[in-house]
Amino acid sequence: MEDGFSAPRLFAQGVSYTYDDVIVLPGYIDFPADAVDLSTRLSRRLPLSIPCVASPMDTVSEASMSIAMAALGGAAIVHCNDAPARQAAVIRAAKSRRIPFVTDPAFFSPSDVVPDFGQDAYALVTESGNSKSKVIGVVAKSDWESLQDKSATVSDYMRPAPELVPASYDFEKVASFLVGGGLEYAPLVAEDGEVVDLVTKEDVERIRAFPKLGMPSLDSDGRFIVGAAIGTRETDKERLEHLVKAGANVVVVDSSQGNSSYQIDMIKYAKSMYPKLDVIGGNVVTIAQAQNLIKAGADGLRVGMGSGSICTTQEVCAVGRGQATAVYKVASFAKDHDVPVIADGGISNSGHIVKALVLGASTVMMGSFLAGSSEAPGVYEYLNGHRVKKYRGMGSLEAMTKGSDARYLGDKLKLKVAQGVVGSVADKGSVLKFIPYTMQAVKQGFQDLGASSLQSARDLLHSEILRFEVRTGAAQVEGGVHGLVSYEKKFF
Numbered sequence: 001m002e003d004g005f006s007a008p009r010l011f012a013q014g015v016s017y018t019y020d021d022v023i024v025l026p027g028y029i030d031f032p033a034d035a036v037d038l039s040t041r042l043s044r045r046l047p048l049s050i051p052c053v054a055s056p057m058d059t060v061s062e063a064s065m066s067i068a069m070a071a072l073g074g075a076a077i078v079h080c081n082d083a084p085a086r087q088a089a090v091i092r093a094a095k096s097r098r099i100p101f102v103t104d105p106a107f108f109s110p111s112d113v114v115p116d117f118g119q120d121a122y123a124l125v126t127e128s129g130n131s132k133s134k135v136i137g138v139v140a141k142s143d144w145e146s147l148q149d150k151s152a153t154v155s156d157y158m159r160p161a162p163e164l165v166p167a168s169y170d171f172e173k174v175a176s177f178l179v180g181g182g183l184e185y186a187p188l189v190a191e192d193g194e195v196v197d198l199v200t201k202e203d204v205e206r207i208r209a210f211p212k213l214g215m216p217s218l219d220s221d222g223r224f225i226v227g228a229a230i231g232t233r234e235t236d237k238e239r240l241e242h243l244v245k246a247g248a249n250v251v252v253v254d255s256s257q258g259n260s261s262y263q264i265d266m267i268k269y270a271k272s273m274y275p276k277l278d279v280i281g282g283n284v285v286t287i288a289q290a291q292n293l294i295k296a297g298a299d300g301l302r303v304g305m306g307s308g309s310i311c312t313t314q315e316v317c318a319v320g321r322g323q324a325t326a327v328y329k330v331a332s333f334a335k336d337h338d339v340p341v342i343a344d345g346g347i348s349n350s351g352h353i354v355k356a357l358v359l360g361a362s363t364v365m366m367g368s369f370l371a372g373s374s375e376a377p378g379v380y381e382y383l384n385g386h387r388v389k390k391y392r393g394m395g396s397l398e399a400m401t402k403g404s405d406a407r408y409l410g411d412k413l414k415l416k417v418a419q420g421v422v423g424s425v426a427d428k429g430s431v432l433k434f435i436p437y438t439m440q441a442v443k444q445g446f447q448d449l450g451a452s453s454l455q456s457a458r459d460l461l462h463s464e465i466l467r468f469e470v471r472t473g474a475a476q477v478e479g480g481v482h483g484l485v486s487y488e489k490k491f492f
């Protein structure tokens with residue numbers, strides 16, 4: 001007897017469904033959750049060990065996020081709401097190290113007086129007071145605080161030059177260098193002599209308290225894989241050159257509606273200039289859009305229009321698609337061309353990730369899910385007693401105005417209409433902690449539906465063994481916490 005709907009039948013009803021509308025029926029379990037393999041591809045030639053990608057947004061993805069996501073086995077796409085040289089510098093910073101965090105220490109010169117330590121316990125002293133000159137000592141904030149004579153120069157109370165660690169060392173190597181050597185701190189130094197960071201014993205302890213890191217995303221030189229966004233203007237060709245020189249492993253052509261002559265030309269240009277570079281196109285939500293971008297040479301597709309948490313496109317332009325339908329339709333088409341699909345936007349819990357992957361996506365791209373982390377750009381603020389970080393749409397007036405110098409140069413006379421909002425999200429701590437828990441939850445979801453890998457989920461989907469149903473409003477209420485006077489929702 002038939003039970004539930006197959007995906008083709010579910011998505012052929014003329015209804016735009018999103019993740020919360022659908023539910024996956026359980027399958028048969030004959031393996032432990034830990035055996036679920038979430039390894040995948042970001043684009044045709046770029047493998048990842050977890051299906052997570054950080055959005056190219058200026059409140060999400062810069063160096064710190066790129067490093068942490070690559071260390072976890074995912075990736076981040078550095079946003080392009082900045083001058084090309086600045087975006088390239090972010091890529092270089094991310095690729096200059098193999099540890100999963102950035103501390104961004106202060107640099108002083110020996111003649112400095114009244115140094116500003118910021119939040120740091122230590123700062124580096126170099127010959128000319130910048131990262132490009134030789135390390136000659138370290139100053140501790142505590143030493144400065146206990147100084148009687150505050151007019152002393154840094155050279156009067158600095159500690160001797162510390163032992164240096166090559167920036168190519170990964171976290172475990174740096175940790176054993178510090179701990180094994182009984183050291184308090186050590187500067188990370190690149191091959192060209194530039195000081196990349198200062199790692200302390202406290203950093204090592206903090207990272208060791210997080211779940212153990214899995215297989216990081218590394219390029220053939222053993223450096224972290226980092227992606228970058230570009231636009232579709234003439235000036236983006238020059239940006240692309242900067243990014244490729246900086247070592248970007250993949251570029252995402254970043255438009256809300258990717259099926260345009262502008263984007264098709266840009267994909268063709270990028271593929272002809274840099275044949276070894278994977279180029280991801282988007283955004284798309286239909287088969288016809290996907291077809292054009294694949295024909296132009298796209299190595300990956302970003303799917304989602306209006307599904308983002310900060311996104312007002314569907315309200316403003318009346319165009320878009322429910323995200324579950326969009327992912328299923330585009331992924332079903334793209335698989336026949338061996339083009340991986342990124343389900344972009346609308347992810348607010350691990351169940352959404354399971355649904356996106358089960359419907360054919362190879363990865364999920366997340367903005368709001370990551371924007372409250374310590375790795376996202378910006379500082380924490382307090383709002384009605386909650387610790388929050390700012391999160392804004394790249395189509396919000398604020399972001400458009402900020403990017404106007406770079407992105408909208410020449411468009412100054414055009415009327416700008418926002419397709420996004422500015423808001424804030426709750427502090428979530430480090431992605432190095434909550435992404436491993438999220439991945440464990442995704443593995444449990446895969447186990448419940450009887451899929452031990454992304455490929456096996458896809459086989460179940462296309463053989464129509466995997467069954468779905470639409471949830472009514474009441475079923476959605478039932479599926480959430482209900483009927484309690486009060487409760488606390490703790491994820492891990």
Ligand SMILES: NC(=O)C1=CN([C@@H]2O[C@H](COP(=O)(O)OP(=O)(O)OC[C@H]3O[C@@H](n4cnc5c(N)ncnc54)[C@H](O)[C@@H]3O)[C@@H](O)[C@H]2O)C=CC1
Nearest residue numbers: 232233254255256257262283304305306307313394395419
């Ligand atoms: N995923 C989504 O649903 C949405 C995402 N966004 C995000 O907001 C940001 C801005 O997106 P868009 O507004 O789509 O930026 P965009 O730069 O792709 O497009 C802005 C406008 O410029 C036009 N344009 C693009 N290239 C051109 C060229 N070479 N010559 C002449 N005109 C050209 C486009 O047709 C469009 O009217 C992106 O980061 C995007 O990801 C914005 C809205 C929706």
Ligand SMILES: O=c1[nH]c(=O)c2[nH+]cn([C@@H]3O[C@H](COP(=O)(O)O)[C@@H](O)[C@H]3O)c2[nH]1
Nearest residue numbers: 055308309311346367368393394395419420
């Ligand atoms: O309509 C939009 N207006 C915007 O201003 C905007 N900025 C980002 N995005 C898209 O939203 C995705 C992130 O969505 P989430 O916060 O739901 O993860 C991102 O990855 C983008 O695809 C926008 N969409």
Ligand SMILES: [K+]
Nearest residue numbers: 306307308311
């Ligand atoms: K939305």
